[in-house]
Amino acid sequence: MSPIVDKILKTGILKGSSEILSESDIKELENLILKKTNSKNGKISHNIIGIDKRIDELLEKILKNEEIQDTLIKILGKNYLLRHVTARYNEPQDRGLAIHQDAVGEFGIMILLNEQTNGSTFFFPGTHLIPMGNYKAEKVSWGSLKLINLTKWFLMLAKGKAGNYYYFLHRTWHGRMPGQSKKTNISLFFDFFPVSAKRKDLSQGEYIHNSNIKCNKITEKNLKKIVSKENYNNAVATYEKEINITNSLSMEANSYNQILKNKFFFVATFLKLISLEIFFLPITLKRLIKSLKK
Numbered sequence: 001m002s003p004i005v006d007k008i009l010k011t012g013i014l015k016g017s018s019e020i021l022s023e024s025d026i027k028e029l030e031n032l033i034l035k036k037t038n039s040k041n042g043k044i045s046h047n048i049i050g051i052d053k054r055i056d057e058l059l060e061k062i063l064k065n066e067e068i069q070d071t072l073i074k075i076l077g078k079n080y081l082l083r084h085v086t087a088r089y090n091e092p093q094d095r096g097l098a099i100h101q102d103a104v105g106e107f108g109i110m111i112l113l114n115e116q117t118n119g120s121t122f123f124f125p126g127t128h129l130i131p132m133g134n135y136k137a138e139k140v141s142w143g144s145l146k147l148i149n150l151t152k153w154f155l156m157l158a159k160g161k162a163g164n165y166y167y168f169l170h171r172t173w174h175g176r177m178p179g180q181s182k183k184t185n186i187s188l189f190f191d192f193f194p195v196s197a198k199r200k201d202l203s204q205g206e207y208i209h210n211s212n213i214k215c216n217k218i219t220e221k222n223l224k225k226i227v228s229k230e231n232y233n234n235a236v237a238t239y240e241k242e243i244n245i246t247n248s249l250s251m252e253a254n255s256y257n258q259i260l261k262n263k264f265f266f267v268a269t270f271l272k273l274i275s276l277e278i279f280f281l282p283i284t285l286k287r288l289i290k291s292l293k294k
Contacts, residue, residue, distance in 0.1 A: 002074060005074045008075065009249060011125040012123070012125055013168040020065045020163070032055050033087045036055070044089045046087045047211035049211070051217075060220035063082075081202060081227070089185075090120035093179055097176035099175040100174070101137045101171050105199075106171070107170065108189060108191050111163070111187065113162060116159055116160060118177070120187065122158070123172055124269075126268070127172055127173040129258060129262060140273075194251060195236055203230070207229065
């Protein structure tokens with residue numbers, strides 16, 4: 001296992017260090033996305049696969065980066081699905097998105113398209129290790145964005161220059177900050193699922209999540225292959241017939257093996273969570289009293 005993969009499995013979030021696109025490529029990609037999408041209609045997230053040949057070429061360049069390819073294979077295994085690539089706008093008036101978790105096995109890469117000195121996406125490192133049921137992050141007493149100026153000191157803000165990028169396991173608690181500056185922050189989100197997640201349901205409906213783009217609109221060979229729901233569905237069917245099946249590392253992110261391997265970081269994370277719950281105990285009690293009155 002590589003040091004990059006070890007760190008991702010330990011913290012759930014890692015800032016990459018290689019140059020996946022040149023400065024001119026990043027600027028070109030930003031300009032193309034601004035030209036092809038529009039945040040002024042209230043929609044903050046836009047599919048960017050298959051909408052422009054040059055955008056597809058630049059996405060392909062990112063996905064063919066040696067470090068990116070190696071990390072994806074090690075975390076997800078072969079025949080993974082790229083569910084979508086979206087451009088997300090964080091406008092000055094953005095209300096933000098409260099802390100939450102996404103699906104088991106889901107893995108992402110986030111790229112900053114412009115300089116973000118404050119960061120628009122936040123993470124709580126280590127929370128992917130917590131062996132809880134689904135979406136417990138949404139039930140914490142301190143999860144409201146009204147408290148973000150206090151809770152942000154426990155969080156990691158995805159700051160950086162244009163072209164900086166982050167790997168993250170989607171079970172890591174994360175959210176979006178309310179708009180904090182006069183400028184719009186734009187980030188790209190690559191969303192992947194491994195074969196061992198067996199997400200056949202993703203092969204239903206629109207070709208690319210939240211998009212009307214069809215396969216024949218995609219120009220780049222590798223990009224076209226990994227967004228293919230047919231390819232993914234066939235890989236899942238083959239996987240289900242195997243006698244000795246192996247889960248991807250993204251599916252085993254909070255296994256006891258990973259918890260034991262990162263036990264000190266796990267304990268530190270757990271103590272932070274307990275401290276926050278104690279500090280915000282009055283809010284928990286207030287909610288409890290309110291629910292009893294109903």
